[in-house]
Amino acid sequence: MLWPTITLAALFAQDVSAQVQGSADFLRFGCSQLVVERIDPLVSPGANPSPHTHQIVGGNSFNTTMDPNTIDPPTQSTCTSCIYTEDTSNYWTASIYFRSPENGTFKRVPQMANGRLNGTLLEQEGGLTVYYMRPFSGSNKKTTVPKPGFRMLAGDPTLRSKAGNFANICHRCLQASDRVMGGSGAPCSASDTAAFPSKVCPGGIRGTIIFPSCWDGKNLDSPDHRSHVAYAAGSALAGDKCPSTHPVRIPQVMYEIMFDTTQFNNPDYWKNGKQPFVYSFGDPTGYGAHADYLFGWQGDALQRAMDALGTKCASEDCTKVLKIQDGKNAIGCTKAQLAKEDVGSSTWLQTLPGEVAVI
Ligand SMILES: *[C@@H]1O[C@H](CO)[C@@H](O)[C@H](O)[C@H]1NC(C)=O
Ligand SMILES: *[C@@H]1O[C@H](CO)[C@@H](O)[C@H](O)[C@H]1NC(C)=O
Numbered sequence: 516m517l518w519p520t521i522t523l524a525a526l527f528a529q530d531v532s533a534q535v536q537g538s539a540d541f542l543r544f545g546c547s548q549l550v551v552e553r554i555d556p557l558v559s560p561g562a563n564p565s566p567h568t569h570q571i572v573g574g575n576s577f578n579t580t581m582d583p584n585t586i587d588p589p590t591q592s593t594c595t596s597c598i599y600t601e602d603t604s605n606y607w608t609a610s611i612y613f614r615s616p617e618n619g620t621f622k623r624v625p626q627m628a629n630g631r632l633n634g635t636l637l638e639q640e641g642g643l644t645v646y647y648m649r650p651f652s653g654s655n656k657k658t659t660v661p662k663p664g665f666r667m668l669a670g671d672p673t674l675r676s677k678a679g680n681f682a683n684i685c686h687r688c689l690q691a692s693d694r695v696m697g698g699s700g701a702p703c704s705a706s707d708t709a710a711f712p713s714k715v716c717p718g719g720i721r722g723t724i725i726f727p728s729c730w731d732g733k734n735l736d737s738p739d740h741r742s743h744v745a746y747a748a749g750s751a752l753a754g755d756k757c758p759s760t761h762p763v764r765i766p767q768v769m770y771e772i773m774f775d776t777t778q779f780n781n782p783d784y785w786k787n788g789k790q791p792f793v794y795s796f797g798d799p800t801g802y803g804a805h806a807d808y809l810f811g812w813q814g815d816a817l818q819r820a821m822d823a824l825g826t827k828c829a830s831e832d833c834t835k836v837l838k839i840q841d842g843k844n845a846i847g848c849t850k851a852q853l854a855k856e857d858v859g860s861s862t863w864l865q866t867l868p869g870e871v872a873v874i
């Protein structure tokens with residue numbers, strides 16, 4: 516996939532410098548950690564446990580099965596870990612583990628706040644930052660929010676090489692100073708890599724997952740959870756065009772996930788140029804990075820917010836349109852594990868949860 520890198524970098528540079536008044540092309544907000552566990556209602560509905568560990572954020576109606584015929588997240592959630600209370604969607608991504616090169620045991624890499632939000636939400640461990648983006652280029656800035664029950668998957672957990680990888684899924688090696696701001700410039704640009712960073716990252720690792728921007732307009736899901744949506748040709752951060760098979764330009768969703776690797780930055784763990792991290796699904800390369808999305812906005816709240824970009828809403832600031840909650844209430848929205856087990860947050864595990872093999 517071709518990347519209009521210069522244009523995008525310029526756009527994002529503008530957005531970052533204009534941060535106080537905000538960017539007109541996206542909504543950006545923080546969601547704190549709901550739970551870390553092996554449950555995946557999209558890929559393994561009903562399974563408890565599912566094959567690998569995820570961090571989940573969003574509405575607390577999250578469950579092993581999220582059948583749109585029986586679950587309506589806005590009515591069934593009693594709280595959300597996202598800052599906007601009308602957003603009871605669920606957003607989830609695979610955990611990263613450190614594998615000790617000394618004895619082969621595993622410990623989960625903690626997640627940290629994305630400093631872009633001034634630490635107002637995510638001062639505790641975990642969470643992620645969600646973006647909903649309108650076209651970055653083209654004249655039609657209008658997006659259509661998908662219907663309740665919509666869900667999708669980005670990335671492919673079976674990938675272990677660059678071949679066929681998703682240009683819109685990447686890792687950034689953060690400098691110590693990036694711990695506050697999360698790093699600036701276009702996502703998945705020059706210095707970002709599809710693979711895990713190959714050197715010690717003083718400020719941790721930022722994962723970026725950009726979802727498709729085009730929908731077939733009919734199916735809430737598809738057997739592979741991907742084919743009802745499509746990336747617009749030629750770009751990862753999309754413009755206003757969509758292919759005829761997937762004509763509906765939906766808001767483009769992006770996650771930023773901050774992994775605090777600093778306790779594992781001892782150069783002894785990086786011998787022979789081998790990086791020590793593995794994804795919870797057994798991927799030691801990083802190419803299999805993926806994420807899940809389950810739409811759960813109340814009523815037309817997201818449509819109203821997207822339509823207000825450039826007038827009443829810009830990046831972090833959309834409180835004229837959306838209801839915001841205090842950061843401590845978002846942080847306070849957590850959930851007990853449905854799949855009860857030690858996921859290696861403080862102890863060393865002999866194997867990855869689920870005895871997932873590293874291959
Ligand atoms: C999850 O689903 C089970 C079985 O359908 C149900 O008993 C339980 O109340 C649900 N939990 C939550 C938190 O919604
Ligand atoms: C395994 O190695 C890690 C560091 O690489 C160490 O902290 C841990 O204590 C070790 N565990 C055992 C059982 O030796």
Ligand SMILES: *[C@@H]1O[C@H](CO)[C@@H](O)[C@H](O)[C@H]1NC(C)=O
Binds near residue numbers: 535632633635831
């Ligand atoms: C972040 O901090 C800056 C500078 O102090 C301030 O202008 C801005 O409003 C803050 N943003 C949020 C979302 O708190």
